[in-house]
Amino acid sequence: MTQSADEAARAPDFAGLRARFPIFERRTYINSCSYGALSLDVQNAIGAYLQSRHEKGSDWNAWIGKAESVRALLAELVNCDADEMALTGSVSESVNNLASAFDFSAGRNEVVLTDLDFPTTSQIWLARERAGARIRRARADESGAAIALAKFDRLISDKTLIVSIPLVCYRNGAMLDVGPIVELARSRGAMVLLDAYQAAGSMRLDVRALGVDFLVGGTLKYLIGGAGVGYCYVRAATKTDLTPVNSGWFAQEDVHAMDIYNNRPSHSARRFESGTPNVPGMYVAEAGLKLLMSVGLDHVRARILSLNAEIARRAIRHGWRIVGSADPALRGAMTAIKCADAPALVARLDARAITTSDRDGNLRISPHFYNDLSDIDRLFDALESERALIG
Numbered sequence: 001m002t003q004s005a006d007e008a009a010r011a012p013d014f015a016g017l018r019a020r021f022p023i024f025e026r027r028t029y030i031n032s033c034s035y036g037a038l039s040l041d042v043q044n045a046i047g048a049y050l051q052s053r054h055e056k057g058s059d060w061n062a063w064i065g066k067a068e069s070v071r072a073l074l075a076e077l078v079n080c081d082a083d084e085m086a087l088t089g090s091v092s093e094s095v096n097n098l099a100s101a102f103d104f105s106a107g108r109n110e111v112v113l114t115d116l117d118f119p120t121t122s123q124i125w126l127a128r129e130r131a132g133a134r135i136r137r138a139r140a141d142e143s144g145a146a147i148a149l150a151k152f153d154r155l156i157s158d159k160t161l162i163v164s165i166p167l168v169c170y171r172n173g174a175m176l177d178v179g180p181i182v183e184l185a186r187s188r189g190a191m192v193l194l195d196a197y198q199a200a201g202s203m204r205l206d207v208r209a210l211g212v213d214f215l216v217g218g219t220l221k222y223l224i225g226g227a228g229v230g231y232c233y234v235r236a237a238t239k240t241d242l243t244p245v246n247s248g249w250f251a252q253e254d255v256h257a258m259d260i261y262n263n264r265p266s267h268s269a270r271r272f273e274s275g276t277p278n279v280p281g282m283y284v285a286e287a288g289l290k291l292l293m294s295v296g297l298d299h300v301r302a303r304i305l306s307l308n309a310e311i312a313r314r315a316i317r318h319g320w321r322i323v324g325s326a327d328p329a330l331r332g333a334m335t336a337i338k339c340a341d342a343p344a345l346v347a348r349l350d351a352r353a354i355t356t357s358d359r360d361g362n363l364r365i366s367p368h369f370y371n372d373l374s375d376i377d378r379l380f381d382a383l384e385s386e387r388a389l390i391g
């Protein structure tokens with residue numbers, strides 16, 4: 001995946017970009033795995049939406065235009081055609097709508113999940129057991145942050161309908177090597193769904209190079225937008241014979257048909273949508289995506305890698321245990337440190353105006369392009385004072 005000449009030519013003004021996030025005047029915010037920081041760009045976009053409500057009341061053409069702009073930006077983000085991108089409200093909605101299209105009674109009925117899943121994807125596939133799905137699970141090793149390819153090799157068979165995996169684990173930042181898993185699935189006739197929520201916006205994603213059939217995510221983390229807008233890439237959606245049972249008027253071939261006698265799903269990925277889009281959410285998502293993409297994803301990834309390398313270096317110097325690989329290049333944007341009492345540590349840091357988060361006994365530190373070394377200095381000063389909670 002190469003950086004365009006244009007992108008490489010201009011190094012971003014990271015200090016100027018940081019100034020567009022007012023939270024840094026008040027807090028050390030280093031928690032983008034949970035929610036991206038709020039930019040002035042997004043604040044202004046919310047203002048523009050409210051202004052359109054005051055001035056026009058209903059401005060549907062413009063609002064649908066916003067949704068189409070978000071669709072195009074997301075398609076560019078993951079390198080697919082706009083026709084292959086569905087807009088939803090969340091990963092949960094995306095996966096529910098996808099899962100509703102599968103027939104588990106026709107030979108292949110197994111769904112391969114992993115120990116690294118975000119709960120919602122596992123839960124949605126488990127809910128399909130009633131429709132005949134059989135769940136198989138690729139177990140993580142003792143570190144809780146890696147799954148050997150051999151485990152997928154043993155589980156994926158000619159009974160596998162779909163392999164549903166996260167790219168980056170939300171608990172510890174572990175990153176799966178997706179290529180060989182896709183190869184295994186393909187060679188055995190199974191499809192692959194990739195949950196890229198913890199990766200999108202922190203690194204370049206290319207669905208064509210990854211070879212996955214579906215990719216889902218949302219816009220509130222490293223895409224620096226907000227809650228209530230998710231997306232779902234559907235490979236070659238225009239040719240798909242997958243017809244979701246979950247449907248609605250925005251999923252129809254002609255949204256304006258208002259035909260109560262027929263269900264005619266769109267030929268595009270829109271068939272995986274349902275009702276009225278989240279209009280204010282589209283303003284927010286568009287502003288976040290535009291700002292992020294103006295920085296350039298290769299610059300974003302390089303910045304995150306260098307910040308995480310510094311975090312890892314300092315943590316290791318203190319003898320603290322990083323969960324999973326200590327090499328940031330083998331992880332998502334998050335560094336997870338094993339703690340004796342992670343929730344208490346997060347609360348103490350919060351009292352010092354430092355925002356992090358915890359999962360599974362790990363302190364999650366998740367920098368983005370707007371963070372800098374001063375954040376890491378403040379964080380580690382505080383961590384040294386609270387070292388008893390790390391253990």
Ligand SMILES: Cc1ncc(COP(=O)(O)O)c(C=O)c1O
Pocket residue numbers: 089090091092093118120166168169170195196197198217218230
């Ligand atoms: C990997 C991953 N998938 C999904 C979600 C959330 O899904 P939803 O958009 O349905 O709330 C998260 C949120 O933290 C996540 O980290």
